[in-house]
Amino acid sequence: MSASPTAPQPFPITPAPDGPAPNDQVMPGQRVRLAVERPMRLDSGIEIGGFQIAYQTYGRLNADKSNAIFICHALTGDHFVVEKHPVTGKPGWWEMLVGPGKPVDTDRYFVICSNVLGGCLGSTGPKDIDPATGQPYGLSFPVVTIGDMVRAQKLLVEHLGIEKLFCVIGGSMGGMQVLQWAVAYPESVFAAVPIATAARHSAQNIAFHEVGRQAIMADPEWRGGNYLLEGTRPEAGLAVARMAAHITYLSEAALHRKFGRNLQDRKSITYGFDADFQVESYLRYQGAAFVERFDANSYLYITRAMDYFDLAADAGGSLANAFRPGGKTTPVRFCLASFSSDWLFPTSESRAIVHALNAVAANVSFVEIETDKGHDAFLLDEPEFHQVIHGFLEGCAEHRGLSVRRRAR
Amino acid sequence: MLDIRDDLKLIAEMVEPNSRVLDVGCGDGALLDYLAHTKNVDGRGIELSMDGVRQCVAHGLSVIQGDAETDLKDYPADAFDYVILGQTLQAMRQPRDVLGMMCRIGRRAIVSVPNFGYWRVRTQLLLTGRMPVTEKLGYQWWETPNIHFCTLRDFVVLTEEIGITIEQSRIIDRAGRVISRAHSGFANLLGEQGVFLLKRDGS
Numbered sequence: 001m002s003a004s005p006t007a008p009q010p011f012p013i014t015p016a017p018d019g020p021a022p023n024d025q026v027m028p029g030q031r032v033r034l035a036v037e038r039p040m041r042l043d044s045g046i047e048i049g050g051f052q053i054a055y056q057t058y059g060r061l062n063a064d065k066s067n068a069i070f071i072c073h074a075l076t077g078d079h080f081v082v083e084k085h086p087v088t089g090k091p092g093w094w095e096m097l098v099g100p101g102k103p104v105d106t107d108r109y110f111v112i113c114s115n116v117l118g119g120c121l122g123s124t125g126p127k128d129i130d131p132a133t134g135q136p137y138g139l140s141f142p143v144v145t146i147g148d149m150v151r152a153q154k155l156l157v158e159h160l161g162i163e164k165l166f167c168v169i170g171g172s173m174g175g176m177q178v179l180q181w182a183v184a185y186p187e188s189v190f191a192a193v194p195i196a197t198a199a200r201h202s203a204q205n206i207a208f209h210e211v212g213r214q215a216i217m218a219d220p221e222w223r224g225g226n227y228l229l230e231g232t233r234p235e236a237g238l239a240v241a242r243m244a245a246h247i248t249y250l251s252e253a254a255l256h257r258k259f260g261r262n263l264q265d266r267k268s269i270t271y272g273f274d275a276d277f278q279v280e281s282y283l284r285y286q287g288a289a290f291v292e293r294f295d296a297n298s299y300l301y302i303t304r305a306m307d308y309f310d311l312a313a314d315a316g317g318s319l320a321n322a323f324r325p326g327g328k329t330t331p332v333r334f335c336l337a338s339f340s341s342d343w344l345f346p347t348s349e350s351r352a353i354v355h356a357l358n359a360v361a362a363n364v365s366f367v368e369i370e371t372d373k374g375h376d377a378f379l380l381d382e383p384e385f386h387q388v389i390h391g392f393l394e395g396c397a398e399h400r401g402l403s404v405r406r407r408a409r
Numbered sequence: 410m411l412d413i414r415d416d417l418k419l420i421a422e423m424v425e426p427n428s429r430v431l432d433v434g435c436g437d438g439a440l441l442d443y444l445a446h447t448k449n450v451d452g453r454g455i456e457l458s459m460d461g462v463r464q465c466v467a468h469g470l471s472v473i474q475g476d477a478e479t480d481l482k483d484y485p486a487d488a489f490d491y492v493i494l495g496q497t498l499q500a501m502r503q504p505r506d507v508l509g510m511m512c513r514i515g516r517r518a519i520v521s522v523p524n525f526g527y528w529r530v531r532t533q534l535l536l537t538g539r540m541p542v543t544e545k546l547g548y549q550w551w552e553t554p555n556i557h558f559c560t561l562r563d564f565v566v567l568t569e570e571i572g573i574t575i576e577q578s579r580i581i582d583r584a585g586r587v588i589s590r591a592h593s594g595f596a597n598l599l600g601e602q603g604v605f606l607l608k609r610d611g612s
Contacts, residue, residue: 333471335466354473354475355483358480358483358484359483359484359485360485361484361485361489363451363453364453364471364473365465365466365470365471366462366472366475367462367463367466367474368459368474370459384463387463387467388466388467390467391466391467391468391469392466394469395468395469395471396469398469
């Protein structure tokens with residue numbers, strides 16, 4: 001199944017002259033059309049112009065615009081970092097880490113988070129209407145990469161008038177974007193915090209993503225990607241994709257602690273295929289909740305972007321070279337964090353990045369946090385992790401000459 | 410904050426202001442912090458214990474969790490002005506290789522070592538017939554992380570063998586006072602530890 005034309009050619013995302021895109025009415029937050037004058041070239045060679053990026057900002061940009069922190073969200077995350085999610089009503093995904101007096105202190109820093117290109121919560125993606133046809137893009141949307149997502153983020157940052165970010169921070173897919181920022185725009189990033197991530201998506205990770213994609217495509221309601229046009233929804237497939245992925249975000253210890261082999265609302269097994277076990281019921285709930293807020297085609301595109309990510313391959317096969325732009329050691333200050341029970345992005349992946357950074361004598365900190373919560377730990381209450389982020393940002397702020405914390409209240 | 414161990418103070422004295430420093434086995438980062446605040450040093454650290462690393466990073470120091478014996482090889486030659494190893498050489502499996510790597514990636518290396526030739530150590534072994542336990546070597550033989558003991562003379566001999574020049578040395582007593590500014594038989598007997606500024610021959 002080819003999602004985009006094989007030969008590079010202009011992609012007709014023409015800017016809607018005025019008026020919001022179809023999904024604008026329901027989504028709070030800010031949005032901007034980028035690459036309107038000059039189209040942006042994707043890694044696939046296709047050019048897109050006038051695409052929309054949805055974003056949120058928190059805190060205030062200081063006079064010399066030196067206190068901006070860009071947050072990169074994970075695969076199924078979005079730009080609602082701190083506030084109540086407009087669809088699910090749940091708290092923002094990084095409320096524990098970001099806010100006034102939190103490790104990423106919005107009293108002190110100007111925080112930006114945008115929905116990725118190809119997303120489904122306000123940034124242009126496959127579910128949006130192609131102005132050329134008046135129909136949703138579906139699979140005619142071009143394949144985007146992590147590099148493309150970051151390119152779009154850079155345009156947004158420039159649009160906000162910021163020349164150099166104080167810090168780029170993110171976990172998982174967000175961590176890949178952080179690495180991409182540091183490698184693609186070393187002069188525009190003072191510090192980078194890639195969390196629970198890797199310099200490339202491993203074969204095992206690609207394999208899990210393929211299971212998810214095949215689940216979606218096997219759903220008869222998917223209709224070759226044209227479900228929006230045909231008025232169906234591949235909910236079953238997307239839910240299965242989410243269930244499989246969700247297992248990879250946890251650890252055996254966390255699953256066992258939460259559920260063990262406990263039965264759900266019953267005293268004994270039923271000798272059937274109901275959700276007898278609590279863990280089954282939990283996964284079904286996760287799947288069902290996910291289809292409420294996420295678009296199936298977007299899931300295909302974004303998982304693909306992660307699969308294609310390989311920082312070393314882009315630097316001629318040497319990861320260290322990626323951190324030696326123009327033959328000089330990267331000026332970016334790095335802080336990597338991994339979690340001991342994360343088997344999706346294990347510590348060894350972070351360590352490989354640390355070794356490459358050492359090979360160019362870059363400025364790097366690296367901490368493995370001891371926890372049994374698995375990959376998801378970066379979203380959870382992990383005080384030591386939060387301490388590390390706080391300390392690293394404080395240290396960087398000192399070096400960057402950002403004034404000491406002043407609580408303005 | 411600026412009160413640090415005696416041998417660390419001596420190490421700090423050997424470091425030029427505004428230089429680039431890698432502290433191997435940096436513990437809680439006391440020396441890095443001291444150097445950053447008193448000498449404006451661009452400091453990095455490697456530490457094996459996660460507790461130490463967390464403390465360091467949470468205090469804004471650039472420190473990675475890692476093992477000197479496997480991770481030093483990653484660094485390019487002359488990446489730092491000084492590579493420091495305080496009171497840790499004796500805990501290395503391959504102290505000779507570690508010294509060599511330190512002098513490769515640093516223009517200078519600074520090493521402090523406990524002296525197994527110290528008179529109290531010598532007399533303990535001589536009089537009691539048991540492995541010595543002192544303040545600086547405060548472990549029983551079966552629990553010690555220190556696996557390669559040396560005397561100051563042994564250390565000097567090793568540096569000669571692997572082509573390392575001792576540019577400066579400070580031999581200190583139990584109270585941390587400098588008793589000699591150079592290695593000698595006298596210092597080898599009376600010094601509890603030595604601090605050495607090293608560079609590779611010909612560099």
